[in-house]
Amino acid sequence: MSILQYHFMQNAILAGLLGGIACSVVGVFVVTMHLSFIGVCIAHAAFAGALLGLWLGFNPLIGALLFSLAAAAIIGPVADRGELNPDTSIGIIFSLMLGLAFLFMGLMHGARTEALNLFWGSILTVTRQDIVFLAATTGLIVGLVVAFYKEIQAVICHRQVALAVGIPATVIFYGLLFSTGVTITASLQSIGGLLIYCLILNPAAAAYQLTYSLKKMLFIAVAFGIVSCWAGLAVSYWLDIPSGAAIVITSAIIFGLATAFSPKRKVKGWQRVPLAG
Amino acid sequence: MDNTVIRIEDAVVSYREDVALQGVSLEVEKGEFIGIIGPNGAGKTTLLTVINGLGKLVHGQAWVLGSRLNGGSSIPLRKRIGYVAQVERIDPRLPINVSETVTVGCYGRLGLFHRPTRAQRETVDKVLEMVGIAHLRERPIGHLSGGEYQRAAIARALVQQPEIFLLDEPTASIDQKAQREILNLIQLIHKQSHMTTLFVTHDLRTLPSICQRLILMRDGKIWRQGSPESMLREEVLSQLYGAPISVPSEIASLYS
Numbered sequence: 461m462s463i464l465q466y467h468f469m470q471n472a473i474l475a476g477l478l479g480g481i482a483c484s485v486v487g488v489f490v491v492t493m494h495l496s497f498i499g500v501c502i503a504h505a506a507f508a509g510a511l512l513g514l515w516l517g518f519n520p521l522i523g524a525l526l527f528s529l530a531a532a533a534i535i536g537p538v539a540d541r542g543e544l545n546p547d548t549s550i551g552i553i554f555s556l557m558l559g560l561a562f563l564f565m566g567l568m569h570g571a572r573t574e575a576l577n578l579f580w581g582s583i584l585t586v587t588r589q590d591i592v593f594l595a596a597t598t599g600l601i602v603g604l605v606v607a608f609y610k611e612i613q614a615v616i617c618h619r620q621v622a623l624a625v626g627i628p629a630t631v632i633f634y635g636l637l638f639s640t641g642v643t644i645t646a647s648l649q650s651i652g653g654l655l656i657y658c659l660i661l662n663p664a665a666a667a668y669q670l671t672y673s674l675k676k677m678l679f680i681a682v683a684f685g686i687v688s689c690w691a692g693l694a695v696s697y698w699l700d701i702p703s704g705a706a707i708v709i710t711s712a713i714i715f716g717l718a719t720a721f722s723p724k725r726k727v728k729g730w731q732r733v734p735l736a737g
Numbered sequence: 738m739d740n741t742v743i744r745i746e747d748a749v750v751s752y753r754e755d756v757a758l759q760g761v762s763l764e765v766e767k768g769e770f771i772g773i774i775g776p777n778g779a780g781k782t783t784l785l786t787v788i789n790g791l792g793k794l795v796h797g798q799a800w801v802l803g804s805r806l807n808g809g810s811s812i813p814l815r816k817r818i819g820y821v822a823q824v825e826r827i828d829p830r831l832p833i834n835v836s837e838t839v840t841v842g843c844y845g846r847l848g849l850f851h852r853p854t855r856a857q858r859e860t861v862d863k864v865l866e867m868v869g870i871a872h873l874r875e876r877p878i879g880h881l882s883g884g885e886y887q888r889a890a891i892a893r894a895l896v897q898q899p900e901i902f903l904l905d906e907p908t909a910s911i912d913q914k915a916q917r918e919i920l921n922l923i924q925l926i927h928k929q930s931h932m933t934t935l936f937v938t939h940d941l942r943t944l945p946s947i948c949q950r951l952i953l954m955r956d957g958k959i960w961r962q963g964s965p966e967s968m969l970r971e972e973v974l975s976q977l978y979g980a981p982i983s984v985p986s987e988i989a990s991l992y993s
Contacts, residue, residue: 626845
């Protein structure tokens with residue numbers, strides 16, 4: 461296994477493991493809450509924030525973190541209050557973030573290699589510092605899930621019920637959105653702003669097809685996330701193709717297979733009232 | 738000794754420019770079973786949300802279970818109030834089963850960082866038996882019929898061991914047989930526990946026969962209230978709904 465001899469590949473495998481775990485866990489939140497588009501929007505906000513950092517010369521991860529948390533803070537109430545159709549308002553914020561990202565990139569002087577790396581990701585060039593940040597984020601996310609599992613389960617499956625029984629549902633909901641923002645920020649360098657969201661969505665969506673147990677869904681999603689990263693890395697190494705793209709395509713194939721073999725395939729669509737007694 | 742568990746004085750609630758409650762005053766005594774009827778948009782659900790602290794007063798005052806609702810966190814209060822809404826649209830693929838859904842009822846009282854004890858799990862089993870869905874405990878919640886789903890919702894509220902039971906159109910959108918079964922279950926629970934209960938419906942046919950008082954709401958106000966016998970009269974109901982209404986025969990026979 462000569463592939464493992466390279467120091468950069470060892471870092472990449474570690475980043476894939478950590479990114480696969482963190483992205484898949486927050487993916488379970490957004491997929492179960494049917495908030496996929498919100499996650500896409502937060503991912504693009506992080507991307508825009510990182511580019512702002514690059515343009516103005518401060519740490520892009522700080523920009524990404526601030527923008528993704530701000531996006532979560534704006535999008536949460538927009539989705540909740542229903543003043544506008546959430547799809548419309550989130551779509552506007554999403555396109556604004558993408559517009560800002562391109563604006564910041566256009567305003568940069570000189571070579572834009574680092575900016576393009578944030579675009580596509582560069583898991584093969586991640587540094588020890590990136591891995592430490594990713595490890596801390598992954599530890600935080602897993603720790604929060606273990607500590608608040610019952611509250612998270614109640615909020616992502618029955619948010620109104622959670623609120624009614626006296627669970628601090630709003631705090632938990634925003635905590636989940638902010639966790640998504642932090643995870644995206646930590647994974648931005650390795651997976652890339654345009655591709656990160658696929659790694660959040662695909663493993664969790666694949667796991668959603670296979671089980672009715674939230675615990676099993678978390679473990680299956682994590683396994684799919686890690687497999688996507690490692691298989692994608694191997695494919696990119698042997699075929700000499702971009703690693704981020706290979707990871708995302710692998711995760712999409714896993715989703716396709718999970719859907720094809722899903723025991724939920726024959727489940728009828730969303731129940732619409734009136735229901736049969 | 739003051740037996741009042743709910744006291745609302747001149748409550749006003751508005752959602753942006755819409756005033757949902759306009760100067761509502763109400764007192765409820767411990768153990769009462771109250772029916773709240775009125776057309777859609779009358780403010781019935783908003784009244785319930787004021788009681789469980791989710792509806793914010795822009796004017797007036799409210800005390801529930803000895804706590805004054807002053808705009809602060811109502812989480813401690815909500816732990817003591819069971820709330821069952823009408824059947825909701827639910828994803829059949831949702832990764833949570835009936836037993837887990839019902840167990841959510843005790844999470845509020847348990848608090849953060851505590852797992853359900855064996856005794857609480859046994860309570861969940863007992864309540865599932867009581868509401869008649871013990872055989873469905875492992876079934877995904879999204880696979881239940883409307884009637885079964887409402888039994889699970891009632892079970893979840895009972896596991897909460899509430900002191901007040903709020904039922905917001907619990908029989909809406911389910912078939913008549915299931916409606917009757919749910920009503921019988923609600924009445925059985927009240928007879929056994931004497932829990933203070935407020936039951937909202939816009940459908941007179943689904944009014945429980947054990948209602949001790951009826952509150953008639955219209956345009957965000959309590960229009961009239963009194964005994965079911967005095968309220969369930971054609972002229973009163975026709976005025977309430979703004980259209981000729983006859984008292985359903987099954988209800989008329991209960992209160993005649």
